[in-house]
Amino acid sequence: GTCMEYTNSSESMLPIDPAPAPLDKFVWTISSSYCNRESNLASAAYWMQFINIVIFFAFLVRIRQFQVQTAKDVDQSKITTSDYSVLIQGLERNMPADDYVDDQGERRSGMVSRVRADIMKALVEMDPKYTKERVAKEVVDIEIGRVCSKEVQQLRRLKALKVKEQELTTKVDDCKAKGKDELCEKRRKELEAVCDAKEKVMHELDRLREEEPDKTTGHAFVVFLYESTRNQFQSYHMPSPGRRTLDNLFPEMIYEPILKLCGCCCQPSQRNQWESAGRGGVVKVLDAPEPDDVIWENLEIPTSWEQWRGLLTFIITLILLVIALFLIVLLKWGQSTITATSVAATEGINLSSEA
Incomplete structure (x- = not known):
C-alpha cells in the first residue's frame, strides 16, 4: 500500500513469502506526505461531499425549470378546452x-x-x-x-353496486338456462340485496343534492x-x-x-x-x-394546508440530506482517527522489534 514499504528483513520481495519472525515484511510510513495526519485530503473529501449536495439541489431546480418549459411546449402543441x-x-x-x-x-x-x-x-x-x-x-x-366528497363517495358506491348487479343478473340468467334452481335462488337473493343497497345509495344521493346546499371550495x-x-x-x-x-x-x-x-x-x-x-x-x-x-x-x-405540507416535505428532505452529509463526515473522521491510531501503534511495535 502507499502507506507501507518493504523492509530489509527478508531476502524475498514477493508479498506471498513470509517474513522471518518476529519481523514484518512491511512497515508503516507514517511520516510520508500521503499518510501524514496533517494532510488536507480529509478536509478536501468533506468539501467534495458538500459540493455534491449543492449540485444535487441545483439539479432539482433545473428539473423544475425543465418541467415548466415542457408543460408550456405540450400545451402549445395541441388545442384543448384548457386553452x-x-x-x-x-x-x-x-x-x-x-x-x-x-x-x-x-x-x-x-x-x-x-x-x-x-x-x-x-x-x-x-x-x-x-x-x-x-x-x-x-x-x-x-x-x-x-364541496362534493360525500356525493363522490356515494357515486363510487353506486358504480360498484351497478357492476355487481349486472354480474348477478348474468349469473341468474345463466342458472335459469342450465336449470340449476337452487343456485338460481341463491343468486336471486344476492341480486335483491344489491338492488336494495342501490336504492339506499340513490336515496342518499337525492338527499345530499336537495337538502344540503352546495358549498364552495374557493375555486372557479x-x-x-x-x-x-x-x-x-x-x-x-x-x-x-x-x-x-x-x-x-x-x-x-x-x-x-x-x-x-x-x-x-x-x-x-x-x-x-x-x-x-x-x-x-x-x-x-x-x-x-x-x-x-x-x-x-x-x-x-385548503390551499394553505397543501402549501404547508409541501414545505414540510421539503424541510424533512433537506434535514435528511444534511444528516446524511454529517454521517459521512463523521464516518470519514472516525476512519482517519482509527487509521492514525493503528499506524502509531504499528510503528511503535516495529521500532521495538528492530531495537
Missing part, C-alpha cells in the same frame, strides 16, 4: 355556490353570480368596449368548485369563447416578475408559506378588488388544467 379556460383561486370558501333565499326571504347572490360580476368588472377595466351583452357572450361557462373554472379573451384576462392578472421567477424555479407549495411569513412583496397582481375573494383578498388567475386532470373532491383541501 380557452382559466382557473381562479382565492375565492371565498364554504358559501352557497348558487343563488339562494335567506331567512328573511331575500334573494342573495351565490358564488357563480358574484364571480360573473367580478369578471365583468375586470373585463371593463381591461377594455371599456366590453358591455354586459358582450361579456355574457364571451364568458361561456363558470363552473364553481363545490371560467371558459371563454375566444382564446384571445382568455389570454387578455389572464395577462391582466399576471403576477409580479419576482413571483413568476419563483414559479419557474420552485413549486408554489414550497415558497408560498415562506413569502407569507416574511411578508415578501412578490405577491400576485391584484388590480381590481374582487368581491368574491376569500380571506386575504388576493385572487389568482392561473392556467386551467385539463378536464380529466381535475379531481373535484380534492378541491376541498
Whole structure:
C-alpha cells in the first residue's frame, strides 16, 4: 500500500513469502506526505461531499425549470378546452355556490353570480368596449368548485353496486338456462340485496343534492369563447416578475408559506378588488388544467394546508440530506482517527522489534 514499504528483513520481495519472525515484511510510513495526519485530503473529501449536495439541489431546480418549459411546449402543441379556460383561486370558501333565499326571504347572490360580476368588472377595466351583452357572450361557462366528497363517495358506491348487479343478473340468467334452481335462488337473493343497497345509495344521493346546499371550495373554472379573451384576462392578472421567477424555479407549495411569513412583496397582481375573494383578498388567475386532470373532491383541501405540507416535505428532505452529509463526515473522521491510531501503534511495535 502507499502507506507501507518493504523492509530489509527478508531476502524475498514477493508479498506471498513470509517474513522471518518476529519481523514484518512491511512497515508503516507514517511520516510520508500521503499518510501524514496533517494532510488536507480529509478536509478536501468533506468539501467534495458538500459540493455534491449543492449540485444535487441545483439539479432539482433545473428539473423544475425543465418541467415548466415542457408543460408550456405540450400545451402549445395541441388545442384543448384548457386553452380557452382559466382557473381562479382565492375565492371565498364554504358559501352557497348558487343563488339562494335567506331567512328573511331575500334573494342573495351565490358564488357563480358574484364571480360573473367580478369578471365583468375586470373585463371593463381591461377594455371599456366590453358591455354586459358582450361579456355574457364571451364568458361561456363558470363552473364553481363545490364541496362534493360525500356525493363522490356515494357515486363510487353506486358504480360498484351497478357492476355487481349486472354480474348477478348474468349469473341468474345463466342458472335459469342450465336449470340449476337452487343456485338460481341463491343468486336471486344476492341480486335483491344489491338492488336494495342501490336504492339506499340513490336515496342518499337525492338527499345530499336537495337538502344540503352546495358549498364552495374557493375555486372557479371560467371558459371563454375566444382564446384571445382568455389570454387578455389572464395577462391582466399576471403576477409580479419576482413571483413568476419563483414559479419557474420552485413549486408554489414550497415558497408560498415562506413569502407569507416574511411578508415578501412578490405577491400576485391584484388590480381590481374582487368581491368574491376569500380571506386575504388576493385572487389568482392561473392556467386551467385539463378536464380529466381535475379531481373535484380534492378541491376541498385548503390551499394553505397543501402549501404547508409541501414545505414540510421539503424541510424533512433537506434535514435528511444534511444528516446524511454529517454521517459521512463523521464516518470519514472516525476512519482517519482509527487509521492514525493503528499506524502509531504499528510503528511503535516495529521500532521495538528492530531495537
